[in-house]
Amino acid sequence: MYDFEPEKVRQFLESHNVRRAAIQLPPGLRRNLREIIRTFKEAEVEAVVLSDSCYGACDLADVKAKRLGCDALIHYGHADMGLRTVLPTLFVEARMKIDPRGAIELALPELEGKRWGVATTVQHIEHLPRIMKFLADNGIESVIGNPGPRARYPGQVLGCDWGCVRSIAGEIDGILYVGTGRFHPLGMVLATGKEVVAANPISGSYERVRGFEDFIKKRAAVVGRASSYEDFYVVSSVKPGQRRLGLARKVVRELRQNGLNAELLVADEITPETVEDFPEGGVVSVACPRIPIDDVERFKRPVLTPFEARVMMGKAELEPYELDEIEEGDA
Numbered sequence: 001m002y003d004f005e006p007e008k009v010r011q012f013l014e015s016h017n018v019r020r021a022a023i024q025l026p027p028g029l030r031r032n033l034r035e036i037i038r039t040f041k042e043a044e045v046e047a048v049v050l051s052d053s054c055y056g057a058c059d060l061a062d063v064k065a066k067r068l069g070c071d072a073l074i075h076y077g078h079a080d081m082g083l084r085t086v087l088p089t090l091f092v093e094a095r096m097k098i099d100p101r102g103a104i105e106l107a108l109p110e111l112e113g114k115r116w117g118v119a120t121t122v123q124h125i126e127h128l129p130r131i132m133k134f135l136a137d138n139g140i141e142s143v144i145g146n147p148g149p150r151a152r153y154p155g156q157v158l159g160c161d162w163g164c165v166r167s168i169a170g171e172i173d174g175i176l177y178v179g180t181g182r183f184h185p186l187g188m189v190l191a192t193g194k195e196v197v198a199a200n201p202i203s204g205s206y207e208r209v210r211g212f213e214d215f216i217k218k219r220a221a222v223v224g225r226a227s228s229y230e231d232f233y234v235v236s237s238v239k240p241g242q243r244r245l246g247l248a249r250k251v252v253r254e255l256r257q258n259g260l261n262a263e264l265l266v267a268d269e270i271t272p273e274t275v276e277d278f279p280e281g282g283v284v285s286v287a288c289p290r291i292p293i294d295d296v297e298r299f300k301r302p303v304l305t306p307f308e309a310r311v312m313m314g315k316a317e318l319e320p321y322e323l324d325e326i327e328e329g330d331a
């Protein structure tokens with residue numbers, strides 16, 4: 001299903017004279033370990049598989065790999081977002097071979113008569129020219145936005161960078177998203193105010209995502225719960241592409257100026273365990289913008305984004321909702 005680019009890996013290992021390589025895999029690719037590791041065995045390179053969490057190219061383990069005596073890091077499943085590394089690093093994007101046009105064909109009646117932005121994740125990025133041609137052959141106009149600060153390719157969205165769809169919001173009626181899950185479609189609706197048709201190449205089906213009333217209600221409830229606290233923890237991650245200590249300090253300052261107690265916490269991964277042993281209090285996360293949204297059910301304590309913290313302090317309205325995004329140079 002995925003292209004693990006064994007030839008490119010082999011050449012990289014050879015050209016850097018690698019004897020020991022660290023392998024970093026997101027959870028969804030770990031079941032493919034045998035296939036991935038074959039290339040390293042054939043090249044007689046010792047593979048050190050890092051099994052800590054890994055959700056994005058923001059989370060490079062080059063420093064850890066160096067400490068383990070590795071000569072290189074091979075990071076699977078994400079596109080390079082331009083972070084500097086202390087070891088030669090190869091990104092294997094693990095693109096999916098599945099042709100998404102079957103799912104898009106089913107969605108054609110929804111698409112007719114409108115102009116669509118097309119967006120996807122790196123796994124399906126190489127299908128974009130084919131998708132645009134397919135739409136044009138069916139009389140549907142489409143456009144692809146330039147990548148935002150953290151994305152690498154035109155048409156690519158990340159949970160912390162909606163720049164590519166925001167840049168074309170003024171010239172489209174809606175967005176055709178190719179991929180799985182609900183987070184990206186919802187993010188694009190919030191970032192642009194446009195309807196999203198999400199075509200899932202794996203299930204071969206599609207879904208329309210329009211309103212975000214439920215989302216706003218849920219976030220309003222989290223902000224409401226947080227407002228009952230006087231103590232807050234502002235948590236920042238040390239992951240190289242999630243580190244926003246400047247923002248964390250600013251949020252701490254603002255909370256204190258509003259008469260609240262606020263402490264800065266720093267951790268690698270932000271989980272319920274990161275905060276639960278500290279005295280009772282609300283949490284503001286300045287790490288991956290997905291944490292407060294995706295992990296809302298996991299945390300017993302209310303976890304806010306920096307924008308939601310401002311809403312709680314009466315400095316902003318919840319609508320229009322501002323998604324947290326990581327800017328270049330924010331870390």
Ligand code: SF4
Binds near residue numbers: 059288289
């Ligand atoms: S910060 Fe979050 S959304 Fe952005 S790349 Fe990292 S894991 Fe993905």
